Amino acid sequence: MDRNQVYECWISKCAIGSLREFTNVSSMKWRLISRDFLFSTSYLEDMKVMWRFDSNQESISFIKNRFYWDDCFSSMGKWSFSDTAKSRLAWINIMGVPLLFWNDAFFLKVGQILGEPVVIEGNTKQRNRLDKGRIMVLIPFGHHIPNKISVMEGVNMFSLEVEEDLTPVTRSRLDGFLGLTTTVSKEGGDVFLALEKK
Missing domain, CATH: 3.30.70 (Alpha-Beta Plaits)
Structure with missing residues (x-):
């Protein structure tokens, strides 16, 4: 697999959302956890948050189902080349x-x-x-x-x-404020929560 394929592989599983306002999104994350989504989150820039999923299918399901994100985000979509820090x-x-x-x-x-x-x-x-x-x-x-x-x-x-x-505005402070500090993944078949590495 060449470098572009590796790049496209991980980015294809991502969704980018625009926050309605700077607010804690942890209740939204628990909604996803209860539905067995596997994901991690990062503040991207401006009012944007990146959601990284284990599969492209989960990413697409998340984007299409406004129930998951509509209370915190004005829009949600796949990553595009215009998603850069401004x-x-x-x-x-x-x-x-x-x-x-x-x-x-x-x-x-x-x-x-x-x-x-x-x-x-x-x-x-x-x-x-x-x-x-x-x-x-x-x-x-x-x-x-x-x-x-x-x-x-x-x-x-x-x-x-x-x-x-x-x-500096540290990632840990910002992620804590936005409620982005938990990662959900599978290890040995069990779902667990762990702090993201800063």
């Missing part, structure tokens, strides 16, 4: 937030100015640290985060300092 996830530090407006809605508004908000960091949500807030955003490749932004809240205009946190 965006990236970044942690953004936000300084100068007035305490009166320290809430999820305000941080989501800031996230929308910078890109597409994904998640507000736990310490920010719980107000454990008030010198800066932190939010994960999805931004196009090549897009740079400005040093300052202005945010209007009611009749008040605020100038905030923002910086991209160079701490």
